[in-house]
Amino acid sequence: MTGAVAPAAHAAGPAAHLAGRAMPAIPELEACIHCGLCLNHCPTYRVTHLEAESPRGRIYLVNASAQGRLDLTASVADHLYLCLMCRACETACPSGVQYGRIAEAAREVLGPPGPPVTRTLVRLALRHVMPYPWRLRVVARLMRVFQRSGLAALAARVLPERLRARIALMPQAGARFYTPEAEVLPAIGERRARVAFLSGCAMSMFFADINEATVRVLRRNGCEVVIPRGQACCGALNVHNGEAESARAMARRDIDAFPDDVDTIVTNAAGCGAAMKEYGHLLKDDPAYRQRAEHFAARVRDASEFLKGLGLRTRPQPMSQTVTYQDPCHLAHGQRVRAEPRALLGAVGVRLAEMAGSDRCCGSAGIYNVLQPEMAETLLREKMEAIRATGAATVVAPNPGCMIQLKYGAQRFGVPVRVMHLMDLLDEAGA
Amino acid sequence: MDRAALIRRLQAIVGEPYVLHRPDDLTVYEQDALMVARHKPDLVVLPDTTQQVSDVVKAAREAGLPIVARGAGTGLAGGAIPERGGVVLAMTRMTRLLDLDLASRIAVVEPGMVNAELTAMLAAHGLFYAPDPGSQVASTIGGNVANNSGGPHCLAYGVTGNNVVGLEVVLADGTVTWLGGRAMDAPGYDLTGIMVGSEGTFGIVTKVVVRLLARREAVRTLLAIYDRMDVACEAVSAVIGAGIVPEALEILDGITMRAVNQTLHAGFPEDAEAALLIEVEGLSESVPVLIERIEVICRAQGARRIQTAATAEERLNLWKGRKQAYGALGKLGRRTMMLDVCVPRSRLPEIMRRVLEAGRRWNVGVANFFHAGDGNLHPTPFFDFDDTSPEYARVIGLTEDIMRACVELGGTITGEHGIGLEKREYLGWMFNDADIAAMKQVKQVFDPADALNPDKVFPTGRSVHGAPRGKALAVPRA
Numbered sequence: 020m021t022g023a024v025a026p027a028a029h030a031a032g033p034a035a036h037l038a039g040r041a042m043p044a045i046p047e048l049e050a051c052i053h054c055g056l057c058l059n060h061c062p063t064y065r066v067t068h069l070e071a072e073s074p075r076g077r078i079y080l081v082n083a084s085a086q087g088r089l090d091l092t093a094s095v096a097d098h099l100y101l102c103l104m105c106r107a108c109e110t111a112c113p114s115g116v117q118y119g120r121i122a123e124a125a126r127e128v129l130g131p132p133g134p135p136v137t138r139t140l141v142r143l144a145l146r147h148v149m150p151y152p153w154r155l156r157v158v159a160r161l162m163r164v165f166q167r168s169g170l171a172a173l174a175a176r177v178l179p180e181r182l183r184a185r186i187a188l189m190p191q192a193g194a195r196f197y198t199p200e201a202e203v204l205p206a207i208g209e210r211r212a213r214v215a216f217l218s219g220c221a222m223s224m225f226f227a228d229i230n231e232a233t234v235r236v237l238r239r240n241g242c243e244v245v246i247p248r249g250q251a252c253c254g255a256l257n258v259h260n261g262e263a264e265s266a267r268a269m270a271r272r273d274i275d276a277f278p279d280d281v282d283t284i285v286t287n288a289a290g291c292g293a294a295m296k297e298y299g300h301l302l303k304d305d306p307a308y309r310q311r312a313e314h315f316a317a318r319v320r321d322a323s324e325f326l327k328g329l330g331l332r333t334r335p336q337p338m339s340q341t342v343t344y345q346d347p348c349h350l351a352h353g354q355r356v357r358a359e360p361r362a363l364l365g366a367v368g369v370r371l372a373e374m375a376g377s378d379r380c381c382g383s384a385g386i387y388n389v390l391q392p393e394m395a396e397t398l399l400r401e402k403m404e405a406i407r408a409t410g411a412a413t414v415v416a417p418n419p420g421c422m423i424q425l426k427y428g429a430q431r432f433g434v435p436v437r438v439m440h441l442m443d444l445l446d447e448a449g450a
Numbered sequence: 451m452d453r454a455a456l457i458r459r460l461q462a463i464v465g466e467p468y469v470l471h472r473p474d475d476l477t478v479y480e481q482d483a484l485m486v487a488r489h490k491p492d493l494v495v496l497p498d499t500t501q502q503v504s505d506v507v508k509a510a511r512e513a514g515l516p517i518v519a520r521g522a523g524t525g526l527a528g529g530a531i532p533e534r535g536g537v538v539l540a541m542t543r544m545t546r547l548l549d550l551d552l553a554s555r556i557a558v559v560e561p562g563m564v565n566a567e568l569t570a571m572l573a574a575h576g577l578f579y580a581p582d583p584g585s586q587v588a589s590t591i592g593g594n595v596a597n598n599s600g601g602p603h604c605l606a607y608g609v610t611g612n613n614v615v616g617l618e619v620v621l622a623d624g625t626v627t628w629l630g631g632r633a634m635d636a637p638g639y640d641l642t643g644i645m646v647g648s649e650g651t652f653g654i655v656t657k658v659v660v661r662l663l664a665r666r667e668a669v670r671t672l673l674a675i676y677d678r679m680d681v682a683c684e685a686v687s688a689v690i691g692a693g694i695v696p697e698a699l700e701i702l703d704g705i706t707m708r709a710v711n712q713t714l715h716a717g718f719p720e721d722a723e724a725a726l727l728i729e730v731e732g733l734s735e736s737v738p739v740l741i742e743r744i745e746v747i748c749r750a751q752g753a754r755r756i757q758t759a760a761t762a763e764e765r766l767n768l769w770k771g772r773k774q775a776y777g778a779l780g781k782l783g784r785r786t787m788m789l790d791v792c793v794p795r796s797r798l799p800e801i802m803r804r805v806l807e808a809g810r811r812w813n814v815g816v817a818n819f820f821h822a823g824d825g826n827l828h829p830t831p832f833f834d835f836d837d838t839s840p841e842y843a844r845v846i847g848l849t850e851d852i853m854r855a856c857v858e859l860g861g862t863i864t865g866e867h868g869i870g871l872e873k874r875e876y877l878g879w880m881f882n883d884a885d886i887a888a889m890k891q892v893k894q895v896f897d898p899a900d901a902l903n904p905d906k907v908f909p910t911g912r913s914v915h916g917a918p919r920g921k922a923l924a925v926p927r928a
Contacts, residue, residue, distance in 0.1 A: 050780055050781070052485065052776075052777065052779075053481060053483050053485050054483050054777050055483055055522050055523055055588045055589075056524070056585065056588050056777055057588070059522075059564050059567070060587075068540075068542035068545070069470075069496070070478040071474065075478075079478045094474050095474045098474065111587070112777065113710075113775075113777020113778045114713070114781060115712075115713050116780075
């Protein structure tokens with residue numbers, strides 16, 4: 020593909036907040052043998068063709084800083100933050116380099132992304148909003164008021180192009196939040212498993228109906244579902260944006276909130292699953308929580324992974340439609356879960372038309388599409404054309420970030436496609 | 451011209467974002483896949499057209515800076531390391547397929563086109579580009595041309611030089627010229643042949659005319675599993691001695707197979723010392739006959755078990771495992787260093803015995819996976835110390851013993867990875883002074899001022915491995 024996006028126009032000078040800092044010499048750095056086989060699997064390298072926007076280049080920057088050969092500057096931070104954290108490089112890497120861990124450790128040193136004002140706002144949101152469900156709900160309410168009062172329509176007319184695009188990107192805040200009717204919901208029919216369900220922050224705010232669908236599918240397939248009241252956001256966004264310390268606090272809180280006696284902790288958000296499977300690593304230096312974190316992480320399963328393993332007990336209605344499947348990065352690359360969602364699609368009898376590059380990032384990447392709109396839009400355009408080429412009426416993408424981005428993309432690029440979560444489709448089929 | 455003025459001039463040529471000059475942007479270009487050397491360039495420029503390449507070459511020359519062309523930086527001999535600084539010309543933005551002539555079965559591509567992407571684009575037409583180096587998912591056609599890259603299937607289809615018929619080149623003074631053309635066997639000197647494998651020391655390739663081949667009707671892949679490496683090596687000669695030239699004939703040793711199995715479930719045996727990976731292509735009628743003959747020979751030569759790829763997926767997995775072998779060895783030690791040496795095929799059993807002996811003598815682990823059909827070996831030492839440690843001398847001792855053994859057996863010190871800066875001090879092991887002087891005369895013709903990728907290929911007296919090494923063994927070419 021052509022270089023549609025020029026290399027980031029980054030600040031040239033040193034950044035005050037980085038003065039005197041250096042990257043940590045973590046053991047994960049040693050695994051990279053610099054072979055370069057990751058390059059062409061990296062979405063940002065494919066667009067820019069720059070070594071510093073490749074996984075190998077970014078690891079090299081971290082290493083050079085850790086070895087004292089390179090000063091940290093705003094430019095270094097920009098290279099590390101143009102990364103989507105999609106971890107496609109981990110799938111490509113023959114040496115098993117854990118790029119995600121390297122990039123997270125690097126971002127912990129750099130702090131949140133962007134110029135000073137953005138950085139402060141991001142930090143504020145990550146530290147003081149994300150950990151508190153009620154504050155998130157206030158934000159979602161305000162969004163809804165904005166969207167329904169005509170203010171959003173007004174803004175769409177008068178604001179400059181760049182800001183308008185960001186408003187268009189804003190997901191429609193739902194009329195209600197996900198509120199389970201009880202903390203423990205019994206299995207329908209004979210009980211086959213007892214699971215805990217992460218209701219999630221974005222999923223609760225924007226996709227309450229999908230959470231309800233997920234719980235229905237679990238219960239119909241013989242699961243008693245525990246939805247712990249004290250749970251909060253898993254902290255994935257915090258880890259990815261240089262706020263590991265607050266992420267650790269959030270992880271501890273969820274570890275405390277979830278019962279120790281459930282076999283499985285189910286999530287329908289790929290990003291949350293990938294982050295929670297890393298809790299053992301996140302809290303490795305916390306003697307009080309390390310073991311509990313490992314025990315927690317070992318029980319986390321994506322809903323598709325869990326249901327495929329359990330086996331559908333229901334006999335879903337065969338659905339005669341063509342769907343295409345977008346592999347969420349943190350499911351395919353982060354958790355190596357690819358076959359299970361496809362098997363479940365097969366079980367409900369839909370025809371799967373694979374798109375080209377189904378495991379390439381759509382550009383959503385958490386808050387990336389807001390912070391890096393140009394790169395995100397370039398990747399989204401390519402993604403929507405790949406979806407269009409399949410002719411499918413539905414695209415299934417089991418992760419909230421991907422769904423928001425693809426819905427925006429369908430509208431932005433005029434692709435007549437319905438965006439669905441896998442659990443929604445299963446529920447519709449009666450699974 | 452001062453640095454700022456040069457930067458402005460280059461920005462006017464390629465556009466501001468494509469002249470890299472900040473320390474972090476330059477640092478990432480100080481190394482390729484050879485991990486034991488590095489040097490930061492003064493500037494990195496990413497051109498988009500032939501004209502830009504020509505203008506950049508002129509500007510760099512006027513500023514007195516050397517020019518090092520670079521593709522994806524997957525080279526294992528340090529060919530893209532700008533040892534004297536200067537301008538690195540990164541060709542990665544020039545990725546276009548300019549022409550696809552199905553009737554003539556050629557394609558014209560820009561040098562930054564990734565090898566595997568070219569073959570992917572051709573799949574719909576039933577065609578492919580044959581050279582398939584292990585790095586093909588990342589390496590560029592331009593880089594393949596510079597190093598005359600091979601790959602498992604070059605046993606049947608030849609190396610890059612056999613699959614390139616013409617080149618557009620920017621010469622050292624910025625002149626743009628064509629070598630060869632769109633047809634095989636262009637009249638006059640075979641200058642295309644001289645340019646291929648010249649490691650960026652003669653000119654900068656800006657367009658490549660490649661030959662395309664048609665996919666065969668049928669393909670079969672088998673794995674013959676052995677308990678001893680030397681027995682597996684003897685089987686290679688037996689297969690080819692029986693008049694069968696498979697499309698690919700590779701050997702993987704037990705260390706490599708187990709490492710690959712760890713990263714991907716390629717389906718290699720866990721308990722064998724060696725396996726032959728053999729692929730045959732052809733007509734639907736002939737392939738099963740051929741594969742059966744090979745099976746019979748392998749069994750007669752002591753194969754413990756034969757495993758055939760039953761599905762296309764199994765076949766792809768075996769090849770993926772083979773291509774990722776080097777990367778997978780990264781798990782075995784903090785450092786690995788893949789060697790690239792050749793012997794006549796008949797000497798494979800002997801060289802492998804000597805490789806394993808050398809590993810024991812220097813007490814360094816060595817993994818082996820190689821193009822057995824071509825006699826092209828890749829012994830890969832793996833170790834846990836840095837190249838700055840005194841222990842690193844053991845690795846050098848080991849690699850020199852292996853190269854010396856290859857030369858003694860009538861082979862060479864480099865196969866498909868090029869000389870770069872890794873092997874340059876050993877050129878004298880292969881060639882006498884008169885040979886090297888003749889090669890230098892060719893370099894003089896193309897690049898009299900030594901501006902293009904200087905200090906590569908020819909001995910400089912400075913080893914990449916610390917202290918310079920003398921002519922340990924001067925063997926005149928037979």
